[in-house]
Amino acid sequence: MLADLGRLVDARELFAEVLAGEPENCAVLIHMAVVSLRLSEPERALEFCDAGLRVQPENAELWKHRAFTLYLLTKFAPPGSESQRNHHGDASIAAHRSVDLEPEGIGSLRVLAQVQSLTDPAAALATVDRALAIDSERASMHEVRAEILSRLRHRDASFGDQAIAAYREALRLDPEDARPAFELACLEYERDDLAPALSHFRTAVRLDPRFGKRARRYVRQIEMELVLGRGPTAASTPKFGADEPALAAAVSASAVPVDERAPSHEQSAGSTATAPGPASVPASATVSGPASGPATTTAPAPRRKRRWGRAALLLLPILLFIRLAVSGCSPDASDPQPVRTTGPGPLFPITDPAIKSGLRSFPSVVLVPHG
DSSP states (O other): OTTTTTOHHHHHHHHHHHHHHOTTOHHHHHHHHHHHHHTTOHHHHHHHHHHHHHHOTTOHHHHHHHHHHHHHHHHHSOTTOHHHHHHHHHHHHHHHHHHHHOTTOHHHHHHHHHHHHTTOHHHHHHHHHHHHHHOTTOHHHHHHHHHHHHHHTTTOHHHHHHHHHHHHHHHHHOTTOHHHHHHHHHHHHHTTOHHHHHHHHHHHHHHOGGGHHHHHHHHHHHHHHHHTTOOOOSOOOOOOOOOOOOHHHHTSTTTSOOGGGOOGGGGOSOOOOOOOOOOOOOGGGOOOOOTTSOOOOOOOOOOOTTHHHHHHHHHHHHHHHHHHHHHHHSOOTTSOEEEEOOOSSOSSOOOOHHHHHHHHTSOSEEEEOOO
16 A cells, blocks of 8 residues: 555655545545654545545544644644644544543553543543453553553652563564654663663664654664673653654554554464563552643653763863863973073172183083984
């Protein structure tokens, strides 16, 4: 299919031609919604979902895509705005409707967990566990689980450990997905696990060039720290989080929750790794949004740890220049310098006539080589 090859505009034109003759074809309307979402046109995606629901109001797939589109609009809406509250409310209704129509649909449960994660992480983790009980080999569910736990790691360090385990499991099940590789690298770098972080950052860039700009910044920092011999510190506190991706990256092919998109290796029987156990969220770790709308997470600024390393590299050429300048001003051994032996007057008068006559026989200037 053209959409799978990345030719989204061509795919949209082809689907539009089909819709011109069959305007109530729900399968084509779903594809148009997915393509519009991947082209960063969420409003258009909503229009196609609504058009399909007018034809088939009990179509779980349409409700799922509608919920996911509204979820993205909620994430990127201005925090605390009325539009954010409205989008979140509509997303919750659509997600629950999709699960009611398809109780064991992994894609529907995934979208419901993502919507719940904005205001109720405990409920979201329960939904993820429900989906993993149905299919423990679904990489997308482990990734959602990791995202939720990662947001809670600042309240309890154990959630960070579980998030790392979940990202590793997602990457094992789908090694061609760049997002869990990048997020895992961020968590490993945060904990000073420099070697695995460097490997996963490079993997993310190789799999998806859109992560290149952010990943290369950390790759340069890690390489410098490894060259300078900087290892893990005794205790480190989380100082940064992965940047929120742009809307275009968020609605990439791997982000669209279509059950049929499950990688073929998810059904392979050769894997023996087990999924991480359920997470228990204490009451103190529950993040609830304000009454005005869903909670939003703000990524902290990148840490300024080990700034001395970069300062030392900048100071080194300056010191070298000063050393060369000083060396250039010192006398050269091959260039003899005149040394005066006479002056305005002796410090101690010489009274011995023999010495006076001997001094008069010497030239007034003697060339004495240095060294």
